[in-house]
Each structure stands twice: as structure tokens, then as C-alpha cells.
Amino acid sequence: MTDAAEIERRLERLAELGRSLLLRVTGGVSPYRGLAGFEERHADWFFGRERLRAVVVDRILSEGAGVPQLLVGASGSGKSCLLRAGRGAARSPG
Incomplete structure (x- = not known):
């Protein structure tokens, strides 16, 4: 050809x-969000950060919901997405 x-x-x-x-x-x-952030409704497509999500969830559960926690990272590193979609994925079965 x-x-x-x-x-x-x-x-x-x-x-x-x-x-x-x-x-x-x-x-x-x-499933590609481009520059748009992930929300809780996108939890099924939020993958690849299972260890980080587990650390955040474990910290919240061990300290209790009434204790303020800080999530620090560079701008655009996915902090808000982790808290929104990652939290939803942590509650999902499986």
C-alpha cells in the first residue's frame, strides 16, 4: 500500500x-474528563489511586469525622477529585 x-x-x-x-x-x-474534574458520580471512572484513597479513608476513619484533616498537594494534582470521586468509590462495593 x-x-x-x-x-x-x-x-x-x-x-x-x-x-x-x-x-x-x-x-x-x-470516560475521559479532560480538564474537567471528577465528581462523586464519576467514581466508576476514578481509578489508579486506590492506595492513596485507602490512606485518606483510613486517616478519616481512625481520627473520626469530627477531627479536621488537611489534604495538601500541588495545584492540579487531583486533591479535589480524590475527595469527591475517590470518596464515592471508597463507599462503592468492590
Whole structure:
């Protein structure tokens, strides 16, 4: 396959198939939030931070809900997402 137009058509077809598969798998909703933050309703898509979530939940449970806690990190590091979606995921079964 050396024809540039044919290569372009095949690449476009692959891209269409990828978009189609993504929509079928996620029920028409993309799991990629981009720059938007995660909320509790996105807990099913908030993964990869299980250890950090466990540390935060354990700290809250061991200290009690009435004791103020601080979560410190760089701007944009996911603190709010962890507290919103991570907390929801911690309450979810499994």
C-alpha cells in the first residue's frame, strides 16, 4: 500500500472504528474528563489511586469525622477529585 490517498482512507476508517467502539463500551459517554474534574458520580471512572484513597479513608476513619484533616498537594494534582470521586468509590462495593 503506497498510495497516500488509500493510506489516508484506511487511517480515517480506523479512527471511525475507534470512536464507534468507545461509544459502545461507555454507553455513549466518554470516560475521559479532560480538564474537567471528577465528581462523586464519576467514581466508576476514578481509578489508579486506590492506595492513596485507602490512606485518606483510613486517616478519616481512625481520627473520626469530627477531627479536621488537611489534604495538601500541588495545584492540579487531583486533591479535589480524590475527595469527591475517590470518596464515592471508597463507599462503592468492590
